[in-house]
Amino acid sequence: MTKIKSLFISLVLTLGVSTAIAGSHGSTHDLVKERGKLMCGSNTGLAGFGAPNDAGVWEGIDVDVCRAVAAAVFGDASKVEYVPTTSKVRFTVLQSGEIDMLSRNTTWTLSRDVDLGLEFVGVNYYDGQGFMVNKSLGVSSAMELDGASVCIQVGTTTEMNLADFFKANGMSYESVPVETNSEADAAYTAGRCDVYTTDASGLYASRAGYPDPSAHVVLPEIVSKEPLGPAVRHGDSEWADIVRWSLNAMIIGEELGITSANVDEMKSSKNPEVLRLLGVDAGYGAMLGLSDDWAYNILSQVGNYSESFEKHIGPNTPINIQRGLNALYKDGGILYAPPFR
Amino acid sequence: MQTNFFRKIIFDEKSRSLLIQTLVIGLFALFIYLITQQTAYNLEKRGISSGFDFLHISAGYDISIRLIPFTSEDTHLRAYFVGLLNTLMIAVCGCFLATIIGFLVGIIRLSSNWLFRNIAYVYVEFTRNVPVLVQIILYYSILLNLPKIKQAIVIFDNFYLTNRGFFSPSPIFKDGFSIVAWSLVIAIIFSFFLKIFLKKKQEDTGKQYPTFMINSAIIIFTPIIFYYIMGMPLEFDSPVLKGFNFKGGMVIRPEFLGMLFGLSIYTAAFISETVRSGIISVSKGQREASQALGLKSNFIMRLIIIPQALRVIIPPLTSQYLNLTKNSSLGIAIGYADLVHGFGGISLNQTGRAIEIMMMVMLTYLTISLTISFFMNLYNKSVQFKGNA
Numbered sequence: 001m002t003k004i005k006s007l008f009i010s011l012v013l014t015l016g017v018s019t020a021i022a023g024s025h026g027s028t029h030d031l032v033k034e035r036g037k038l039m040c041g042s043n044t045g046l047a048g049f050g051a052p053n054d055a056g057v058w059e060g061i062d063v064d065v066c067r068a069v070a071a072a073v074f075g076d077a078s079k080v081e082y083v084p085t086t087s088k089v090r091f092t093v094l095q096s097g098e099i100d101m102l103s104r105n106t107t108w109t110l111s112r113d114v115d116l117g118l119e120f121v122g123v124n125y126y127d128g129q130g131f132m133v134n135k136s137l138g139v140s141s142a143m144e145l146d147g148a149s150v151c152i153q154v155g156t157t158t159e160m161n162l163a164d165f166f167k168a169n170g171m172s173y174e175s176v177p178v179e180t181n182s183e184a185d186a187a188y189t190a191g192r193c194d195v196y197t198t199d200a201s202g203l204y205a206s207r208a209g210y211p212d213p214s215a216h217v218v219l220p221e222i223v224s225k226e227p228l229g230p231a232v233r234h235g236d237s238e239w240a241d242i243v244r245w246s247l248n249a250m251i252i253g254e255e256l257g258i259t260s261a262n263v264d265e266m267k268s269s270k271n272p273e274v275l276r277l278l279g280v281d282a283g284y285g286a287m288l289g290l291s292d293d294w295a296y297n298i299l300s301q302v303g304n305y306s307e308s309f310e311k312h313i314g315p316n317t318p319i320n321i322q323r324g325l326n327a328l329y330k331d332g333g334i335l336y337a338p339p340f341r
Numbered sequence: 342m343q344t345n346f347f348r349k350i351i352f353d354e355k356s357r358s359l360l361i362q363t364l365v366i367g368l369f370a371l372f373i374y375l376i377t378q379q380t381a382y383n384l385e386k387r388g389i390s391s392g393f394d395f396l397h398i399s400a401g402y403d404i405s406i407r408l409i410p411f412t413s414e415d416t417h418l419r420a421y422f423v424g425l426l427n428t429l430m431i432a433v434c435g436c437f438l439a440t441i442i443g444f445l446v447g448i449i450r451l452s453s454n455w456l457f458r459n460i461a462y463v464y465v466e467f468t469r470n471v472p473v474l475v476q477i478i479l480y481y482s483i484l485l486n487l488p489k490i491k492q493a494i495v496i497f498d499n500f501y502l503t504n505r506g507f508f509s510p511s512p513i514f515k516d517g518f519s520i521v522a523w524s525l526v527i528a529i530i531f532s533f534f535l536k537i538f539l540k541k542k543q544e545d546t547g548k549q550y551p552t553f554m555i556n557s558a559i560i561i562f563t564p565i566i567f568y569y570i571m572g573m574p575l576e577f578d579s580p581v582l583k584g585f586n587f588k589g590g591m592v593i594r595p596e597f598l599g600m601l602f603g604l605s606i607y608t609a610a611f612i613s614e615t616v617r618s619g620i621i622s623v624s625k626g627q628r629e630a631s632q633a634l635g636l637k638s639n640f641i642m643r644l645i646i647i648p649q650a651l652r653v654i655i656p657p658l659t660s661q662y663l664n665l666t667k668n669s670s671l672g673i674a675i676g677y678a679d680l681v682h683g684f685g686g687i688s689l690n691q692t693g694r695a696i697e698i699m700m701m702v703m704l705t706y707l708t709i710s711l712t713i714s715f716f717m718n719l720y721n722k723s724v725q726f727k728g729n730a
Contacts, residue, residue, distance in 0.1 A: 088690050095387060116693040117389040137585075148585040149505060154682075155690030160401040163413030174405045174505075174586065177676045177687070191489035192504055192595070194585045234387060 028100050028239035029289060037079045040066035041093055041102040044084040044180050047205040048313035049105050058082045064308040065103040065124055065230050068246040072294040077301040086180055088155040091116050094233060101243050103230040105199060107157045121244035123229040126325040126334060128222035129161050130200035132207060135217050137194060142221040146171040151184045151193035158198050161224040181206060199226050201321060208318040242288055249295040251337040252277060253304030255328060260303040263296060277340050395692040402687055406594050406678045417688045424680035425705060431600050431679060432666040438605035439665060443612025450617050468610040474671050477603030481675040484595035490586060499579045501587060504595060510577035511591040517571040521564050528563035532556035596677040608665045615657045619650035651724045659717035663710050680705060
């Protein structure tokens, strides 16, 4: 009987349920090391957050979190394979073990954290839901949108916020559901909908790609809290710690003024926290199961949070987003990482 | 004794095959059991909740294409019914349109007119050999390129064609309209009996009556007469452009039209081939014999050829209906809120109950398909040879 049973279990394994059992084979960290590269769930293409550039290399602040984790684990930020995911399949792909982590402008909510078996490890962008309309409509507030057709990506928190917002203000709307950001862009520019609603960051990113960005205006109302951050599977705390502290290392790097340009000089700093972070004072890497220079690798190869922000979505990029909420706590924002000690 | 028993099992054909069949069924059951166990185990290990409680919590999203009222406060179960009705709507409309196009094209392909015959041929070969998903997206893209809402094409003053759909006046039924509706029902029933009566009379006396003309007149004029008697109890609510969109009236959305065109034009190509083969299968002698009897050519088609061709057409037609119904799940590609898009997509995403929701969706499609098969098989029996043939 045991023979038949084992035969069938192996059959089940080969039939693709193997991925579902992958969790029992050991920690994600071991799997990633064994594989030699990090599988990172990214956006299907959102400029500034996660999209391939002209040369086909993935770029963006979400992508930088993946690169930071690869730098921490392998000492090489390029050892990442990006798996583009739509808003609908992203959690399934993570749950099934197809990717090691999800870094794809995903809102941290209670039900996702608890009910979907995920674990959010931090916030890399504080966002809120906004509305974009064509200037020619002459709309200056979201309160004037009664009766409008609204393009919305399915399976997002935005979809539920939208229903709540219109209901709370006694307004009606027609929802035009689309699968991806690029489909939404197509439907919005064709005039299928008057309004495109998603996280304000996504609106800025989309607008930058339109033929005439100045013809579109993002309305002042921000109708929700959307803390966007990387997520991993629930139940593998060692791996969650690695991803969490890779992100934190970028934020602490900014706090301490360590950039990819000065990271080598900072190794001779007198600040003990800098020395701990860069692995000059040994011991902190081992706690995470990493080498001691893991944070040094992140900061030298990916840079600190500010560098990533300015490079991909800051005021000097076409996307043109101010730091705002995403400035460090000491600069008037709410970006805050626990102490590195 | 025991050796005898084993000998019997191995060498007796009947008991041997029984043993093998039992083994196969047993192993299959074990296989299903192990998969279920493993899935439940994995779900629990991952901390993913399961169960059907989610059906009774509010959905939290809106659906614009719907046949029954639905708001974001309604439950996921109601979202399921909204999706189910949308699936049935596209399936019924699609099958209806596909059948009409399919029969027309099938007959045209056998026409003696070179131009018509070859246009039909090109149509069939083109649509049959391009994936239906590509066609759906093509038609939807064309519909999206219709004029924007502010530049709507106006047809007969009250109809508007835009890239947000086809807006038309909606009827408002006032007191007394039910009498008009009943008069129509009674007219149809009456004409049905009249047909039987006139047919019997024709069989008795040989005299032919213009049954079709008489019945058409009855069915068309009875409700019109009652409509005026009751004082015209019907008004129309015309769509008016207010703010962002048309208010009032009815609308057919481009998502629905894209699906309808894509599915029916694609499936019609297959149906036309079925129809053509059905007509060809009727032996040439039948046509020649009816010509010899002096029947007019449209009578030959209607009374001699089609009834015999139906015997060949119906079984493959059933499977085309099933294909169309299942292909309606492609609505997800263009945002048509069918069962897979709304309940199987958005609800799934909001609740994370992938297995429960997919089981429900699968069972629903299975039920729809088996129902279609059942009725088509009944119809098939009614057109087959009767008696001892």
